[in-house]
Amino acid sequence: MNCDGNLEVMLLRPRRGGSWRVPAARFSVTRTELQSADRAAFQEAGIMGRVGSEPLGRYVALRLRPCGSRKAVEVTVHGLHVWGTLVSWPNDVKVIRRWMAPAEAAVSIEEAGLRDIFASLVSGAAPVQPELPSCSRTVAVRNGSVSGLASSPTTVRFAPC
Template sequence: MSLLDRITANLTLLLRRPPEQQYAALCYRKDGLAGVEVLLLTSRETRRWVIPKGWPMKKKKPHAVAEREAYEEAGVRGKAEKEPLGFFTYLKRLKSGLTVPVRVQVHALAVESMLDEFPEKGSRQLEWVACEEAAKRVRETELRDLILAFSHRFPNPVETKARAVGR
């Protein structure tokens, strides 16, 4: 298949079908000095910064899928919120070479523990970062906006302390 044929097939597929659905966890922890941090990990294929996400699972609700993916990909245990934070879209390259649009429903997940052993250990790099840093690292604009909006849930501890002292 020529490059032009592949582009035409991808474009036709993009225009014809609704986006695929995935569920994701925005894993976070509260740090007394840093405020809130989120967990980013690298994708296995492209090594770009992402959050744990995966395809729907039979008999599992979206927030439960997000919890499962956080465990499998990052060794994280915690409770995901039932209501989604929001959504972002991206283009997923399938093994066949086709690219399909994917809509990702994101659930905030308060991390309770991190395990030493988990299914995808060693295949990804994990890093806890401030929300502002996470927003700089992710490629998807909608995900960047979700992370920044999420950060507003938590007051900056330095600013809060400064306001309290200044009263």
């Protein structure tokens, strides 16, 4: 919440071009989901605060693997009650950070699932919570999107490495 009581979202973009995104952490067996989110906010965006225990939403995204194939991963998005922002932080020379309203963030983000979560913050509707395919060797992706919200008869399949 900013000084006027309006909700804001921190987005990051690489200094050398690229798309807007939120601070992100990979799964770790040594940290909880909340600890990982807190660490990512500090290291990637230079923001400190308290991570909300209830997620804002979840979506399924495709991540490129080293071998060139794509893997479906479930992404959980948490809110952060911000206590302060740093002038200098571990990744400050690599990224540009910007605070924006959820409506602006929803149109600035390229990743469909994250865009849907921001749009749900604007509308007040609960986002659809997609599920990862269980024990599947291929992942069905509808409409080129993996947000879990699209429904189209066109399906593309990605095989594992």
